[in-house]
Amino acid sequence: MYLVVFRNRKRADIDSAAYAADADRMDELARAQPGFLSFKSYVADDGEVIALSEWADEAAALAWRRVAEHAEVQAKGRRDYYESYTLFAGTPGRVHRFPSEPTDGAEPADRAEPC
Numbered sequence: 001m002y003l004v005v006f007r008n009r010k011r012a013d014i015d016s017a018a019y020a021a022d023a024d025r026m027d028e029l030a031r032a033q034p035g036f037l038s039f040k041s042y043v044a045d046d047g048e049v050i051a052l053s054e055w056a057d058e059a060a061a062l063a064w065r066r067v068a069e070h071a072e073v074q075a076k077g078r079r080d081y082y083e084s085y086t087l088f089a090g091t092p093g094r095v096h097r098f099p100s101e102p103t104d105g106a107e108p109a110d111r112a113e114p115c
Contacts, residue, residue: 001037001054001055001056001057001091001092001095002054002055002056002057002058002060002061002089002090002091003041003052003053003054003055003088003091003092004052004053004054004055004061004087004088005050005051005052005087005088005089005091006049006050006051006052006053006085006086006087007048007049007050007051007086007087007088007089008018008048008049008051008082008084008085008086009047009048009049009082009083009084010047010081010082010083011080011081011082011083012083013052014076014080014081015080018074019080019081021103022073022076022077023085025069025073026070028040029067029069029070030053030070032061033060033062033063033067034056035052035055035057035059035060035061035063036053036055036056036060036064037054037055037056037065037109038053038054039052039053039054040052051087053078054080056089061089090113
């Protein structure tokens, strides 16, 4: 798994309708990419956004970065939408999962998985 964390703060004068249209299109396009696993976004009370995208591997994430339409919207984002952002990308060193229901009848247990 390859994880991309996009931490951002939008501009006060953002065109919300244009942003929503671009975000919807990028979601549609990303989900169609080979190696796409998931995308979720969270907004804090102060307006900061954390967006998480999971990819099968680094090659899949890098291929997404090179999609021309995605690159165009990234440039538009820097120009029109974002006050600031930080992007973190990499393979997690360790993943812990806690299943809500055990699959083998045993008690649920936290288990570490190498990435």
